[in-house]
Amino acid sequence: MKVVTDQTEFPKEIGPTAITIGKFDGLHFGHRKLISQLRLESQKRGLAPVAVTFDRHPMTLVAPEKAPKPIVSVAQKVDLIAKQNIDATVVLEFNRELSHVPPLEFVRDLLVGQLGMRLIVIGRDFKFGHKGLGDVDFLIAHEREFGYQVIIVEDEAGENGRRASSTWVRECLESGDVESATEVLGRYHMLRGTVVHGAKRGRELGFPTANLEAETLEGFIPADGVYAGWLRSEGKNYPASISVGNNPTFEGVPQKQVEAHIIDLDDIDLYDKRVEVLFVRRLRGMEKFDSLEALIDRIQLDVDETRTLLQL
Template sequence: MHKTELIYLKDIERVANSVVTVGTFDGVHEGHKSLINTVVEKAKKRDARSVVISFDPHPRDIINPGTAGIKQLTTIRERREILEDIGIDVLLIIPFDRDFSLLSSEEFVKNIVFEKIGVSEFVIGYDHHFGKDRSGSIETIENLGKELGFEAYIVSKKEMGDMTVSSTLIRKVLAAEGDVQLASSLLGRSYLLNGIVIHGDKRGRSIGFPTANLKAEHPNKVIPKDGVYAVRVRVADVWYQGMMNIGNRPTFEGASKALEVNIFEFDEDIYGQTIQVRFMQRLRGEKKFSGIDGLVEQLKQDQKDALSIFSTLDQ
């Protein structure tokens, strides 16, 4: 299996024969993939190292965070896993801070990409801008390529496809609408959430639907809209079917916001473990029931609905 190394800038080894591209690539969505696939193809032809240069935190968190900051579709670890499936050799993370944001596009390419990372070919999207005040463009890369001795390859709009996909759109689809199916089509895969299993109030176990309560791996991770979802769950590299509730559990007085997943046909102690949830379909919004009996009947129906979805998906 192909391995993608996760390396921070301070630890990178300069390799002159590297095909690189640069961007935040949050979500690594369908709009990003033609660019990244081009990097892989070019690197194979050159027998070169393929490198995706990304940033942490999200640049907008430093430059223009707004009141709540930028919610992330993918953590760094999730980004690496997705890029591994595509075939990238190195995910290089540059810590993004105020000082870095002041680098001009020329300084970035010369001092970081050329001097520290190494580059034989720079792949860039037809509309990509970077560097201080987003002044860097295709022309910047082409001119510096001639000066420093690397090639520039522009991925055209046609190659990138007609779909206008953006991380901002996917965040809205998930957080405001809970439409995980649309989000999946825009991402090119199921939306995923890595979370650490923490202790909850154990109410689920007492009513026959034990749940693993999750704390999202990253505090800025995009959480889908409150409701109940059919999900697949990975525990120690084994996949299970399940359903997940996101919300304040209005049937119980004083309950706080929770992420809780009921894993079908599973009864193991996994406290403290990190598990992965992949969202398949929204089942319903959150409801308040008059009592436990009504909730249990609804959960039984939710489980039936989820199993029906899985049987259709697995055909």
């Protein structure tokens, strides 16, 4: 899959195109339905399927105090889209200039002129252009003028009937309900970061951990607590008990520290490596213990519960 960060340099060999557009934060099952329909319709017409997304949530520019935390980084999002078997992803820089582009110019100059759009596959509530004045009706009204077709994909709902949304995923993660987040995402929620040296308290307690450097973390950090999950390094998955938070039993531990103890494997060297941490289930909240012995007993129980949950 080609990744294009400057739409003016969109590869001429890709096209004409079928396009879908969205923030695609987290790439939940509703997003994947949209892209799946894009693939299907593009194959019928001999078009190149292309996803168009943004490098940030528009709210970070127009109302930063209201902007939601991203579920995934731009790099993570591109990696997730790449697994959907499309030809290209265009990542638009959402800046002042783009935010002021009228809907007509956005369609005529960018989508049709630069990206060669002949088909657009979108959700019914899609908005675009300056002040969100462009919508589905606008696109349909200009089909004949610009020579493209519009296909509307209805919202995808979960088992409880709620519409799939990035907001729903964030609510799940904020409460530590990573199991529900998994259902909406269709995959385990994932953080990515670089392993660095920590205070080595885990090793002293008999449970060495891989500490993820806060400055390198990508992805939405879920609620404080201990989770069962996996640590992925160089294509291999290792069962892990994952701690998120400041570990109140000790002083000086940073807020939202993410560390993972790999179960039954103490000799792996992960320092300075980029790893992924995948969350399966929250085992408990963050607790302060009166003694190291009580903490060790609780960690051992966390490990045992993780081992059972992951069927090791």
